[in-house]
Amino acid sequence: xxxxxxxxxxxxxxxxxxxxxxxxxxxxxxxxxxxxxxxxxxxxxxxxxxxxxxxxxxxxxxxxxxxxxxxxxxxxxxxxxxxxxxxxxxxxxxxxxxxxxxxxxxxxxxxxxxxxxxxxxxxxxxxxxxxxxxxxxxxxxxxxxxxxxxxxxxxxxxxxxxxxxxxxxxxxxxxxxxxxxxxxxxxxxxxxxxxxxxxxxxxxxxxxxxxxxxxxxxxxxxxxxxxxxxxxxxxxxxxxxxxxxxxxxxxxxxxxxxxxxxxxxxxxxxxxxxxxxxxxxxxxxxxxxxxxxxxxxxxxxxxxxxxxxxxxxxxxxxxxxxxxxxxxxxxxxxxxxxxxxxxxxxxxxxxxxxxxxxxxxxxxxxxxxxxxxxxxxxxxxxxxxxxxxxxxxxxxxxxxxxxxxxxxxxxxxxxxxxxxxxxxxxxxxxxxxxxxxxxxxxxxxxxxxxxxxxxxxxxxxxxxxxxxx
Amino acid sequence: xxxxxxxxxxxxxxxxxxxxxxxxxxxxxxxxxxxxxxxxxxxxxxxxxxxxxxxxxxxxxxxxxxxxxxxxxxxxxxxxxxxxxxxxxxxxxxxxxxxxxxxxxxxxxxxxxxxxxxxxxxxxxxxxxxxxxxxxxxxxxxxxxxxxxxxxxxxxxxxxxxxxxxxxxxxxxxxxxxxxxxxxxxxxxxxxxxxxxxxxxxxxxxxxxxxxxxxxxxxxxxxxxxxxxxxxxxxxxxxxxxxxxxxxxxxxxxxxxxxxxxxxxxxxxxxxxxxxxxxxxxxxxxxxxxxxxxxxxxxxxxxxxxxxxxxxxxxxxxxxxxxxxxxxxxxxxxxxxxxxxxxxxxxxxxxxxxxxxxxxxxxxxxxxxxxxxxxxxxxxxxxxxxxxxxxxxxxxxxxxxxxxxxxxxxxxxxxxxxxxxxxxxxxxxxxxxxxxxxxxxxxxxxxxxxxxxxxxxxxxxxxxxxxxx
Numbered sequence: 056x057x058x059x060x061x062x063x064x065x066x067x068x069x070x071x072x073x074x075x076x077x078x079x080x081x082x083x084x085x086x087x088x089x090x091x092x093x094x095x096x097x098x099x100x101x102x103x104x105x106x107x108x109x110x111x112x113x114x115x116x117x118x119x120x121x122x123x124x125x126x127x128x129x130x131x132x133x134x135x136x137x138x139x140x141x142x143x144x145x146x147x148x149x150x151x152x153x154x155x156x157x158x159x160x161x162x163x164x165x166x167x168x169x170x171x172x173x174x175x176x177x178x179x180x181x182x183x184x185x186x187x188x189x190x191x192x193x194x195x196x197x198x199x200x201x202x203x204x205x206x207x208x209x210x211x212x213x214x215x216x217x218x219x220x221x222x223x224x225x226x227x228x229x230x231x232x233x234x235x236x237x238x239x240x241x242x243x244x245x246x247x248x249x250x251x252x253x254x255x256x257x258x259x260x261x262x263x264x265x266x267x268x269x270x271x272x273x274x275x276x277x278x279x280x281x282x283x284x285x286x287x288x289x290x291x292x293x294x295x296x297x298x299x300x301x302x303x304x305x306x307x308x309x310x311x312x313x314x315x316x317x318x319x320x321x322x323x324x325x326x327x328x329x330x331x332x333x334x335x336x337x338x339x340x341x342x343x344x345x346x347x348x349x350x351x352x353x354x355x356x357x358x359x360x361x362x363x364x365x366x367x368x369x370x371x372x373x374x375x376x377x378x379x380x381x382x383x384x385x386x387x388x389x390x391x392x393x394x395x396x397x398x399x400x401x402x403x404x405x406x407x408x409x410x411x412x413x414x415x416x417x418x419x420x421x422x423x424x425x426x427x428x429x430x431x432x433x434x435x436x437x438x439x440x441x442x443x444x445x446x447x448x449x450x451x452x453x454x455x456x457x458x459x460x461x462x463x464x465x466x467x468x469x470x471x472x473x474x475x476x477x478x479x480x481x482x483x484x485x486x487x488x489x490x491x492x493x494x495x496x497x498x499x500x501x502x503x504x505x506x507x508x509x510x511x512x513x514x515x516x517x518x519x520x521x522x523x524x
Numbered sequence: 525x526x527x528x529x530x531x532x533x534x535x536x537x538x539x540x541x542x543x544x545x546x547x548x549x550x551x552x553x554x555x556x557x558x559x560x561x562x563x564x565x566x567x568x569x570x571x572x573x574x575x576x577x578x579x580x581x582x583x584x585x586x587x588x589x590x591x592x593x594x595x596x597x598x599x600x601x602x603x604x605x606x607x608x609x610x611x612x613x614x615x616x617x618x619x620x621x622x623x624x625x626x627x628x629x630x631x632x633x634x635x636x637x638x639x640x641x642x643x644x645x646x647x648x649x650x651x652x653x654x655x656x657x658x659x660x661x662x663x664x665x666x667x668x669x670x671x672x673x674x675x676x677x678x679x680x681x682x683x684x685x686x687x688x689x690x691x692x693x694x695x696x697x698x699x700x701x702x703x704x705x706x707x708x709x710x711x712x713x714x715x716x717x718x719x720x721x722x723x724x725x726x727x728x729x730x731x732x733x734x735x736x737x738x739x740x741x742x743x744x745x746x747x748x749x750x751x752x753x754x755x756x757x758x759x760x761x762x763x764x765x766x767x768x769x770x771x772x773x774x775x776x777x778x779x780x781x782x783x784x785x786x787x788x789x790x791x792x793x794x795x796x797x798x799x800x801x802x803x804x805x806x807x808x809x810x811x812x813x814x815x816x817x818x819x820x821x822x823x824x825x826x827x828x829x830x831x832x833x834x835x836x837x838x839x840x841x842x843x844x845x846x847x848x849x850x851x852x853x854x855x856x857x858x859x860x861x862x863x864x865x866x867x868x869x870x871x872x873x874x875x876x877x878x879x880x881x882x883x884x885x886x887x888x889x890x891x892x893x894x895x896x897x898x899x900x901x902x903x904x905x906x907x908x909x910x911x912x913x914x915x916x917x918x919x920x921x922x923x924x925x926x927x928x929x930x931x932x933x934x935x936x937x938x939x940x941x942x943x944x945x946x947x948x949x950x951x952x953x954x955x956x957x958x959x960x961x962x963x964x965x966x967x968x969x970x971x972x973x974x975x976x977x978x979x980x981x982x983x984x985x986x987x988x989x990x991x992x993x
Contacts, residue, residue, distance in 0.1 A: 205579065356831070370935075431925055
């Protein structure tokens with residue numbers, strides 16, 4: 056038996072022990088490896104996204120702070136022994152981003168206040184109506200208001216911003232209506248509930264803002280600029296891979312556009328939360344967050360096209376090398392221009408400087424489009440003449456179908472990139488992005504290499520003249 | 525003054541009254557019209573989606589039921605005056621779909637139970653450690669467990685199914701740990717909390733299942749089949765509009781594919797909820813809901829292509845009518861075949877019958893692809909010859925670029941539709957869709973017209989032979 060490694064035995068009913076069958080041994084191994092994998096994934100989340108780990112510690116800190124209320128007698132008695140509500144508020148209200156936390160705090164406070172006032176009013180009316188009608192009035196009011204408030208949660212504009220408030224409204228109103236207290240005691244209870252909520256929400260707000268705040272606005276900002284970068288890289292990568300056999304872009308880069316495809320929900324909720332946030336970092340209160348959602352939508356429409364481009368590049372049809380080479384130049388040039396525009400838009404968004412080069416780069420992109428269109432035109436009129444091809448050979452259309460498709464998708468992507476530039480321009484205007492200082496502009500030019508400085512200088516001058524006018 | 529219609533006056537500080545200025549009058553009008561618009565939209569939601577209105581009434585009913593506890597003395601005293609928790613449970617747990625409600629109920633109960641057991645244990649340990657260490661142990665345990673549980677909410681597999689449970693765990697554990705009770709009283713409190721939660725959840729479950737239940741599974745099922753239908757219609761519509769000047773498809777139909785683009789989040793959350801649901805209607809417990817998510821993803825990849833197709837159809841480049849006519853036949857034929865496959869897949873999904881015709885239809889679609897490819901091939905070799913075109917005219921490539929793009933996108937859409945058919949097949953196998961009865965098969969053939977009966981009979985026979993083997 057030695058030499059067979061670890062042995063697995065179980066006792067069976069007849070008193071003997073026998074080896075575990077292979078299957079269940081694998082079962083146990085599988086379970087262990089599953090659990091191991093789970094903790095590995097968890098560890099990776101913790102290491103790769105330290106912000107999330109910090110958030111967890113912050114929740115612990117906030118709860119420890121609020122639980123101090125139980126240990127300090129005067130505080131505990133000040134809220135009539137209802138410190139429980141403060142703990143509850145912290146647990147329920149503390150969210151990952153500042154905006155989400157603020158939104159929940161405001162919703163909770165407003166919902167409680169409104170429902171409390173209404174509840175006390177209905178209670179008073181019911182108590183005036185006599186003992187027979189009191190429960191009927193109370194029950195009916197709970198039924199009607201719960202139905203109406205639930206319905207309001209289906210209305211998109213309310214759902215986006217006040218969903219939690221509506222729920223708290225129903226909760227508080229039901230609790231007050233059905234509780235058997237007299238009105239005088241109700242006031243006391245309302246007072247306690249409000250003060251505990253105030254304590255809970257202030258602890259949450261202070262903890263979330265003071266220690267490593269995660270602003271929904273900044274997250275949205277980074278999400279959009281990262282997506283632009285990724286889109287730019289994957290556009291460049293997939294066109295380069297298609298036309299050049301020695302280019303090898305990593306799968307991660309190629310699939311980068313998928314992040315943009317799937318971030319609609321995240322963008323919208325972040326934008327909704329960002330609207331609750333005070334001025335922070337580079338962003339003022341009232342920063343045009345909803346415009347960011349439009350930029351995101353525009354970015355997504357580019358991503359759809361890149362998805363289709365990827366699909367048509369993977370098609371089986373083979374294109375003769377000679378055409379691939381001839382067309383490749385124009386296609387790669389256009390994709391470089393488009394991705395450069397995307398990259399520059401990402402820079403504009405992240406530095407929040409007025410876009411000075413974009414118009415020029417868009418023009419360059421358009422001229423690349425024109426060149427590609429000319430190449431398409433010339434293809435059938437003048438047969439391609441290169442060393443490899445027989446001179447005078449006529450192109451058969453079917454050979455270049457994939458190329459034509461790739462070209463027109465690239466042209467479509469260029470058109471959509473232009474629209475995206477427009478959307479970014481709107482953000483730049485509404486958010487009043489600063490103009491680049493002369494030094495920064497020079498630095499930018501140097502880092503781009505010397506070949507275009509003349510042109511860009513003219514462009515810059517023209518822009519400055521325009522700004523003065 | 526008569527004849528000027530309604531007049532708006534306000535009293536100003538100097539005692540005179542003056543007419544409201546135009547602007548503020550417009551302001552008031554705008555406010556009124558805004559409020560009116562809000563209620564109109566709300567009314568439309570109520571009328572168009574009666575299920576949502578019914579849900580609101582159900583919430584009212586559940587709350588009325590649970591509030592009866594306050595009026596029945598023995599019930600009220602049975603839970604030690606803690607009926608409040610039952611009301612709270614109903615408000616927080618009652619969701620739109622049965623699956624979401626069940627998921628929240630299970631999460632709430634499990635979270636409370638686990639945290640309760642752990643809380644009592646920690647309390648006992650702390651009480652043994654002496655008065656000095658007690659608060660330290662309690663505080664530390666709250667901090668550590670809150671941090672760990674919050675972190676678990678970031679792990680995708682836990683977030684999808686147990687997010688609410690983790691929150692309730694933190695809540696209950698903190699409440700128990702910090703409350704100043706002795707252990708004996710804790711047991712009583714835990715008992716009351718558990719029984720009130722049991723009461724609340726049972727009222728929710730009964731109300732949600734007995735009165736007009738909204739099953740997450742059924743919703744997911746309908747969402748997917750509706751999206752297939754919409755995709756099919758908008759594919760048909762946009763190709764028909766492009767190639768025929770007298771075809772006018774409504775914008776709503778054309779934009780139908782956008783529903784599929786944006787339903788990823790909805791599909792995933794519905795699938796997660798559907799997994800909690802018991803057998804209902806045509807669905808058993810353990811129905812392969814996660815496969816539906818894959819079908820949805822496959823459907824979305826078709827939708828991306830249709831989006832790109834729409835984009836390239838709106839391009840400015842004009843195609844000579846003669847080519848449009850020549851190509852139109854093949855393109856329309858292919859798009860008809862693809863949309864027919866989509867329609868049939870929708871029928872398969874919604875009737876849950878074994879797909880018998882799909883393989884045949886996919887073959888038809890493939891032959892349409894082949895025909896279109898042949899047409900592309902022939903175009904450059906044999907110049908198009910029609911009555912309108914000069915005989916022998918050579919096609920210049922640039923004139924047909926948009927057509928070539930549309931064609932290859934249609935071919936790509938066909939390829940993706942085939943993959944979708946594969947995904948639907950997997951669902952059909954895993955969910956053990958029933959075979960069509962002979963009568964149903966006949967009915968289906970009749971409704972399709974007589975021209976293909978022979979072929980389909982053979983197909984059916986072949987399928988039946990295969991199934992017997």
